[in-house]
Amino acid sequence: MTRVLELRGITKRFGAVTANEDVSLHLDQGEIVALLGENGAGKTTLMSILFGHYTADAGTVRVDGAELPPGRSRAAIQAGVGMVHQHFALAPNLSVLDNIVTGTEPLWRPVSRRSAARAKLAGLMDRFGLTVDPDSLVADLSVGECQRVEILKALYNDARILILDEPTAVLTTQEAERLFATLREMTGQGLSLIFISHKLNEVMAAADRVVVLRGGRVVAERATEATSKDELAELMVGRRVERPRRPPATPGPVVLEARDLRLSGRGGASLNGVSFALRSGETLGIIGVSGNGQTTLAGLVSGLYAPDSGALLVKGREITRHAVPDAIAAGIGRIPEDRHAEGAIGDLSLWENAVLERIWSPEFSRRGLVRRRAARAATAEIIRGYDVRGAGVDSRIRLLSGGNMQKLILGRALSADPDILVAAQPSRGLDEGAIAAVHARLLEARARGAGVLLISEDLDEVLALSDRVRAIVGGRLSPAIPSDDADARRLGLMMAGDWAAAGEDAHAV
Amino acid sequence: MSVIFDILAAVGLWEAVLRIATPLIFGTLGVLLCERVGVLNLGIEGIMTFGAMVGWLTVYSGGDLWTGMAAAALGGAAFGLLHAILTVPLGLSQHVTGLGITLFASSFAYYVFRLAVPVATSPPTVEPFRPLDVFGLADLPVVGPVLFGQTAPTYLALALVVVLAWVIYRTPLGLALRMAGENPHALDAQGVDPIRLRIWAIMAGSALMAMGGAFLTLAAFNSFFPTMVQGRGWICVALVVFASWRPGRALLGALLFAFFDAFQLRLQTVVDGVPYQLFLMAPYLLSILALIVMARRARVPQALMQPYRRGER
Ligand SMILES: Nc1ncnc2c1ncn2[C@@H]1O[C@H](COP(=O)(O)OP(=O)(O)OP(=O)(O)O)[C@@H](O)[C@H]1O
Ligand SMILES: [Mg+2]
Numbered sequence: 001m002t003r004v005l006e007l008r009g010i011t012k013r014f015g016a017v018t019a020n021e022d023v024s025l026h027l028d029q030g031e032i033v034a035l036l037g038e039n040g041a042g043k044t045t046l047m048s049i050l051f052g053h054y055t056a057d058a059g060t061v062r063v064d065g066a067e068l069p070p071g072r073s074r075a076a077i078q079a080g081v082g083m084v085h086q087h088f089a090l091a092p093n094l095s096v097l098d099n100i101v102t103g104t105e106p107l108w109r110p111v112s113r114r115s116a117a118r119a120k121l122a123g124l125m126d127r128f129g130l131t132v133d134p135d136s137l138v139a140d141l142s143v144g145e146c147q148r149v150e151i152l153k154a155l156y157n158d159a160r161i162l163i164l165d166e167p168t169a170v171l172t173t174q175e176a177e178r179l180f181a182t183l184r185e186m187t188g189q190g191l192s193l194i195f196i197s198h199k200l201n202e203v204m205a206a207a208d209r210v211v212v213l214r215g216g217r218v219v220a221e222r223a224t225e226a227t228s229k230d231e232l233a234e235l236m237v238g239r240r241v242e243r244p245r246r247p248p249a250t251p252g253p254v255v256l257e258a259r260d261l262r263l264s265g266r267g268g269a270s271l272n273g274v275s276f277a278l279r280s281g282e283t284l285g286i287i288g289v290s291g292n293g294q295t296t297l298a299g300l301v302s303g304l305y306a307p308d309s310g311a312l313l314v315k316g317r318e319i320t321r322h323a324v325p326d327a328i329a330a331g332i333g334r335i336p337e338d339r340h341a342e343g344a345i346g347d348l349s350l351w352e353n354a355v356l357e358r359i360w361s362p363e364f365s366r367r368g369l370v371r372r373r374a375a376r377a378a379t380a381e382i383i384r385g386y387d388v389r390g391a392g393v394d395s396r397i398r399l400l401s402g403g404n405m406q407k408l409i410l411g412r413a414l415s416a417d418p419d420i421l422v423a424a425q426p427s428r429g430l431d432e433g434a435i436a437a438v439h440a441r442l443l444e445a446r447a448r449g450a451g452v453l454l455i456s457e458d459l460d461e462v463l464a465l466s467d468r469v470r471a472i473v474g475g476r477l478s479p480a481i482p483s484d485d486a487d488a489r490r491l492g493l494m495m496a497g498d499w500a501a502a503g504e505d506a507h508a509v
Numbered sequence: 510m511s512v513i514f515d516i517l518a519a520v521g522l523w524e525a526v527l528r529i530a531t532p533l534i535f536g537t538l539g540v541l542l543c544e545r546v547g548v549l550n551l552g553i554e555g556i557m558t559f560g561a562m563v564g565w566l567t568v569y570s571g572g573d574l575w576t577g578m579a580a581a582a583l584g585g586a587a588f589g590l591l592h593a594i595l596t597v598p599l600g601l602s603q604h605v606t607g608l609g610i611t612l613f614a615s616s617f618a619y620y621v622f623r624l625a626v627p628v629a630t631s632p633p634t635v636e637p638f639r640p641l642d643v644f645g646l647a648d649l650p651v652v653g654p655v656l657f658g659q660t661a662p663t664y665l666a667l668a669l670v671v672v673l674a675w676v677i678y679r680t681p682l683g684l685a686l687r688m689a690g691e692n693p694h695a696l697d698a699q700g701v702d703p704i705r706l707r708i709w710a711i712m713a714g715s716a717l718m719a720m721g722g723a724f725l726t727l728a729a730f731n732s733f734f735p736t737m738v739q740g741r742g743w744i745c746v747a748l749v750v751f752a753s754w755r756p757g758r759a760l761l762g763a764l765l766f767a768f769f770d771a772f773q774l775r776l777q778t779v780v781d782g783v784p785y786q787l788f789l790m791a792p793y794l795l796s797i798l799a800l801i802v803m804a805r806r807a808r809v810p811q812a813l814m815q816p817y818r819r820g821e822r
Binding site: 051053054055072073074076077078083085089090091092093094098099101102103104105106107108109110111112153398 | 679680681682683684685687688691692694695696697698699700701808810811819820821
């Protein structure tokens with residue numbers, strides 16, 4: 001085994017926050033190492049240092065035994081390190097080919113060698129089974145395709161060490177499976193990989209070795225076959241984590257009713273006649289392959305779009321003005337799917353983000369002036385109650401790690417005590433401990449009498465939290481089934497659109 | 510109606526179009542280059558004034574005309590560097606910095622001018638660029654003077670349109686420039702430093718702006734006076750939006766504006782009873798209209814006006 005990469009004694013501080021402390025890590029040729037850790041444990045920071053994007057306060061990075069100069073991505077790329085960023089580093093208005101080729105040629109060359117680049121790219125796509133149209137704009141690609149572009153970018157630079165920061169957080173299960181097939185193909189061809197993930201199933205299935213970070217330090221290192229999911233979860237969080245159990249529901253009156261909602265042209269995939277009823281004190285789970293209208297449905301219920309036809313009733317009263325402030329006033333809380341784009345404003349502080357949705361309520365403003373003290377106090381309350389770590393009331397929310405940002409958004413939505421909660425992919429990108437916390441909060445909201453509309457691609461999550469489950473296929477909802485009767489096979493049939501078979505199955509059981 | 514026809518039929522009008530367009534072409538290319546890497550440069554109005562002064566002063570004190578152009582370019586690049594330092598590594602507001610540079614560069618130009626020429630009732634003139642006779646074709650009827658009888662800087666400006674278009678769309682450098690304006694994080698991740706690239710591009714763009722100013726003193730008016738740029742810089746900023754950040758369309762926009770301007774000048778002299786200010790307004794009004802139509806389809810560089818700080822998320 002040749003050692004291709006070695007990090008030794010890496011320490012990195014951001015002001016008062018120590019993101020990495022004396023971290024050492026190595027990677028052998030052809031190996032897949034999984035880096036595990038809670039949100040904010042310092043995984044992205046460590047990989048950014050390795051890639052030369054951040055400069056470490058102490059420690060060294062060696063590739064093939066040679067030390068990399070700190071803070072220079074170019075040097076890392078030339079040494080054969082490629083990185084797939086947690087938040088894709090792509091320019092949406094440029095073509096796939098442009099995104100891949102930029103920076104790979106000497107800048108002063110009078111003509112960019114397009115046809116050679118195209119041929120090389122085609123070769124790579126072939127070799128690793130990663131296909132994307134090189135001429136389409138990145139803006140027009142799905143997340144899965146963007147990810148392929150990111151990987152191709154690294155491969156195009158002849159990377160031999162590939163780092164993937166939460167590559168599957170935004171992928172569907174099928175896409176994730178394809179990705180891991182590709183990754184195995186890569187190690188077969190001599191590449192070495194480090195990937196970050198919160199999904200323990202993946203880690204157990206794909207990694208040879210697991211390194212666990214907690215609070216910026218390496219707390220454990222295990223060969224995959226010598227460990228278990230439970231042990232890893234415990235190592236990550238430092239205590240035993242168990243996802244909460246769903247107590248029996250006590251449904252009340254219908255709080256949200258959709259009658260034949262139709263919408264096309266806005267918000268992505270269209271809705272072609274969506275009807276459902278949600279009772280207070282129950283959770284309705286909506287599953288489906290992404291791109292079937294779930295994002296549109298979430299947007300519509302939260303007031304982002306008005307339907308072309310059909311009606312949305314909140315506690316029996318029809319919503320006539322479809323706007324976010326009206327939705328909030330009607331008692332609809334929301335956890336948006338894309339927290340960076342729709343859930344928070346990166347350059348505003350935590351407290352501004354926390355109260356922005358309700359800034360006109362008397363609680364937070366009086367005579368057109370913001371009541372800062374009250375707003376700060378309320379934010380501090382959320383930070384405490386929801387265990388938001390890594391920043392204070394006045395820090396910019398951009399500095400929070402993904403999981404901590406999600407906790408703040410959840411706290412914001414629930415502190416208004418909504419009658420209806422729309423939760424879209426609430427635990428995407430969260431660590432095991434945070435998922436347990438988010439689930440507990442969602443169950444709490446349900447116990448308090450809120451109706452929860454849970455839209456999620458994670459079937460385990462849906463089964464754990466929902467009382468009833470529907471699938472969305474082609475902008476239409478399947479009939480609901482009680483989640484206690486659901487199994488993977490039935491849910492699969494439902495998501496495939498074979499509702500009759502899924503229903504018969506129920507009779508057979 | 511026949512009045513309008515007479516004006517359109519006169520060779521003088523068409524000859525004037527390219528001449529009037531030249532400083533706009535320089536300026537528009539300059540703004541375009543800055544904005545393509547993601548930085549607004551409202552210093553243009555002052556940088557053009559400063560370029561006009563430096564070009565004139567160089568020639569007035571004995572330099573030749575091309576030395577004057579080069580000196581103007583250098584002066585522009587110096588102000589470009591100032592703008593770049595304030596807006597790129599320091600990340601200050603690009604609006605405020607740009608306007609500040611316009612005020613500073615304009616006043617500084619006048620100050621230096623007054624030091625050089627303390628008392629003069631009429632501004633002193635220099636011997637300007639002469640119309641060329643390209644390929645010996647300037648004597649052809651109509652197209653001769655219009656296309657082949659312009660001054661050398663006009664041809665330089667036209668050549669620069671082609672060069673810039675080539676650089677932006679065909680070279681590795683251009684690709685990097687575009688990515689700096691679309692997503693500097695992505696560029697950094699590819700191992701190119703967006704900060705250095707932005708600084709250089711702003712300097713080059715500002716040099717172009719200053720050359721546009723120098724054209725005014727070295728080929729159009731032959732002398733310097735402090736108000737001579739007269740909003741041309743602002744027009745360039747608008748033309749870039751009109752052009753949707755594309756060099757070829759920038760040329761088109763500059764020509765269009767120049768045409769309106771040349772046309773209204775001639776209309777003023779033949780139409781009576783209408784205040785001449787109305788004619789003066791016309792090209793600007795038409796530009797606003799064109800802008801409203803075109804800007805809706807424009808594709809803005811996504812990172813325009815967003816400072817990039819390394820090691821920040
Ligand atoms: N540029 C920065 N400035 C200030 N603080 C930062 C910066 N980058 C990271 N941090 C802080 O450093 C800590 C580690 O962050 P990091 O992004 O490495 O976590 P992570 O393990 O990748 O988390 P996640 O699983 O949520 O992606 C966090 O507390 C974060 O707030
Ligand atoms: Mg991370």
